[in-house]
Amino acid sequence: xxxxxxxxxxxxxxxxxxxxxxxxxxxxxxxxxxHMGWNQINIKNQCKLLNNIENDSFVYFCxxxxxxxxxxxxxAATCDYGSLFAxxxxxxNIYGVQFHPEKSQGVGLKMLENFVKLC
Amino acid sequence: MLAKRIIPCLDIKDNRVVKGVKFxxxxxxGDPVEVARAYDQQQADELVFLDITASFENRKTLIxxxxxxxxxxxxxxxxxxxxxxxxxxxxxxxxxAEKVSLNTQAVKSPVLIAxxxxxxxxxxxxxxxxxxxxADHWEVFVNGGRTPTGMDAxxxxxxxxxxxAGEILLTSMDYDGTKDGFDIALTKAITGAVHIPVIASGGAxxxxxxxxxxxxxxxxxxxxxxxxxxxxYSVKQVKDYLKAKGVSVRI
Numbered sequence: 006x007x008x009x010x011x012x013x014x015x016x017x018x019x020x021x022x023x024x025x026x027x028x029x030x031x032x033x034x035x036x037x038x039x040h041m042g043w044n045q046i047n048i049k050n051q052c053k054l055l056n057n058i059e060n061d062s063f064v065y066f067c068x069x070x071x072x073x074x075x076x077x078x079x080x081a082a083t084c085d086y087g088s089l090f091a092x093x094x095x096x097x098n099i100y101g102v103q104f105h106p107e108k109s110q111g112v113g114l115k116m117l118e119n120f121v122k123l124c
Numbered sequence: 125m126l127a128k129r130i131i132p133c134l135d136i137k138d139n140r141v142v143k144g145v146k147f148x149x150x151x152x153x154g155d156p157v158e159v160a161r162a163y164d165q166q167q168a169d170e171l172v173f174l175d176i177t178a179s180f181e182n183r184k185t186l187i188x189x190x191x192x193x194x195x196x197x198x199x200x201x202x203x204x205x206x207x208x209x210x211x212x213x214x215x216x217x218x219x220x221a222e223k224v225s226l227n228t229q230a231v232k233s234p235v236l237i238a239x240x241x242x243x244x245x246x247x248x249x250x251x252x253x254x255x256x257x258x259a260d261h262w263e264v265f266v267n268g269g270r271t272p273t274g275m276d277a278x279x280x281x282x283x284x285x286x287x288x289a290g291e292i293l294l295t296s297m298d299y300d301g302t303k304d305g306f307d308i309a310l311t312k313a314i315t316g317a318v319h320i321p322v323i324a325s326g327g328a329x330x331x332x333x334x335x336x337x338x339x340x341x342x343x344x345x346x347x348x349x350x351x352x353x354x355x356x357y358s359v360k361q362v363k364d365y366l367k368a369k370g371v372s373v374r375i
Contacts, residue, residue, distance in 0.1 A: 016242065034319065039247040039290045041321045042344065043127045043169055043374040063127060063374040065200050067222065067247045069290075086126060108200040108222055110164065 006072045009094070009101045015070050025096055027074035036087045039069045046082040046104075052095040054102075055081060056119045062112045064104040066092075071103060098123070127374040128338045128366065129169035129345035130359050131323060132352045134159060136175045136205070139189050156189060160197045163352070166359040168199070169374060172225070172293070172347060175205030176268070183212070187219045194220020202250055202293075213240050217248060225250040225293055228266040231273055231280070234287055241288025246320075251289040253277055255310060256297040262310055269297050277310070278317050285318040292318060293347070296326035303329025303351065311341035323347050331357060331365035338371055 006029055007013040010021045013029035021029070032038050043063040048055055071090040074080060082093035084103070092103040100120065106113035135142050140154040160171055173193070175186050183206075190203055203216050204225025213224045230237050230251055240249045254265045255277040262277035281292050294314050296307035304327055311324045321344035324337045328348035337343045351357050363373045 015245075037319055037321055037344070039320070040126070041247065041291060042129050045125060066126075067200065067290075069246055105200070105222070107198060110198050114198055 006094075006101050006103055007070070009099065010072055010074070013070065024099055025072075025074055025079065025094060025101070026076060027072060029070050029072050031070050032087060039067060040071075040086045041067050044084050044086065044104075046084055046092055047089075048082050050078075050081045050095065052081045052093075052100070053123055054093065054095060054100045054116055054119050058112060058115060058119075064092075064106070064109040064112055066104045067108075068103060072101070125372045127169070127372050128334075128343075129323075130334065130362055130373070131170045131172055131345050131347040132163050132168050132359065133172045133174065133325070133347050133349045135349070136173050136186070136189070137177050139185050142176070157192055157196050160193055160199075160201070163359065164197050164199055166352075167363060167375065168359045170199065170222075170345070171197075171201040173201060173203045173205075174225075175203070177205075183215075187215050190216055190219035190221050204250070204252055204293075209236065210239055210243060213244060213249075217244060221248075223248045223250050223291070225252045226289075227252040227254070230284065231264065231266050231275070234283065237284055237287040237289050241290070246288045246290035249289055250291045250293050250323075251281075251284040252293040252295065253280060253284070253314075254295045254297055255307075257310070262313070265297060278313055281314045282317050285320050289320060291321045291323065293323045293325060299327030300325075301350070302327050305329065305333040306337040306341065306343070306346065308336060308341045311337055311343050315342035315344075321345065329356075331362045334362055335366055335369055335371060338366070 009025045011023045045061045048060045079096045080091040081095045083089040084092040094101045106116045200222035202223040203221040255262045264273045264275040299307045306324045306327045315322045323345040324343035325347040334346040366373045
């Protein structure tokens with residue numbers, strides 16, 4: 006995500022590729038950081054990456070920073086940790102996820118399969 | 125909602141799972157990949173592999189094993205035991221471990237936590253703390269629980285978190301193996317002292333114990349070995365119990 010977005014604040018301000026307009030910032034300190042473990046995704050936009058993925062599916066998260074896109078239309082799914090954040094984005098043929106599909110058992114493998122089909 | 129995690133722990137010696145695992149229907153009960161697969165099917169949320177040989181010669185074969193697990197099991201797992209420096213951490217992460225657990229070496233050289241967190245991110249650096257109750261404090265032990273350090277567990281947990289640890293794996297040596305339940309007082313003291321996730325370990329004997337440590341002590345995850353290895357309960361049974369009691373778990 007940090008690569009795709011305009012800038013990130015992890016260990017100082019760093020520029021990303023800027024393919025997606027927005028920034029990547031830290032969770033507020035009142036929360037336990039990192040956001041670690043299995044959490045549910047709320048699908049906002051049934052993009053091809055999320056084909057046949059059920060709403061409220063659990064996927065594995067392990068991160069301290071989260072993306073804030075400028076354009077909310079590109080948010081494919083959100084997740085609730087303290088507040089809602091974008092955990093999957095899609096803009097044209099670009100897909101980004103904050104969780105780890107490779108560690109999310111069947112649900113994650115299905116997303117990877119969807120992604121490979123897109124390629 | 126973020127789910128509470130149930131984590132079976134596997135001790136690895138010479139690339140084999142030790143601690144009499146007896147899953148039925150497995151071709152080879154001692155093969156870590158087969159055991160991991162069985163836990164995967166039981167809906168374990170994560171696995172922890174502790175290399176209890178942890179000698180230099182074993183390092184390379186351990187890396188090979190981690191690669192094999194990562195190629196076969198698509199769930200998060202932590203690897204620990206004898207992790208000594210940045211190079212070890214890099215190799216284990218590159219091989220496919222989600223997280224690496226530091227213990228003795230982090231006590232000897234706390235700056236390793238900071239270096240590792242800066243290079244790889246806090247999210248993959250777990251600090252394991254083995255604790256025994258003394259008259260007036262909780263003492264941190266290293267070298268597999270053999271050596272007292274003179275350090276207070278609450279102070280050490282705070283320091284580890286400040287240095288950049290992303291998670292604490294807290295084991296009560298007093299409760300370990302008793303099956304009388306987790307050390308609620310110790311776990312509560314640690315979860316109250318740090319703002320990072322805490323895995324409680326030591327003492328799990330039945331599903332109620334997980335409920336207690338989640339609701340009374342604020343643990344984020346519960347780790348257990350023998351109740352799962354000896355099939356007294358499956359991970360699924362523990363989760364079904366928790367769900368019925370209103371705890372958020374992934375089923």
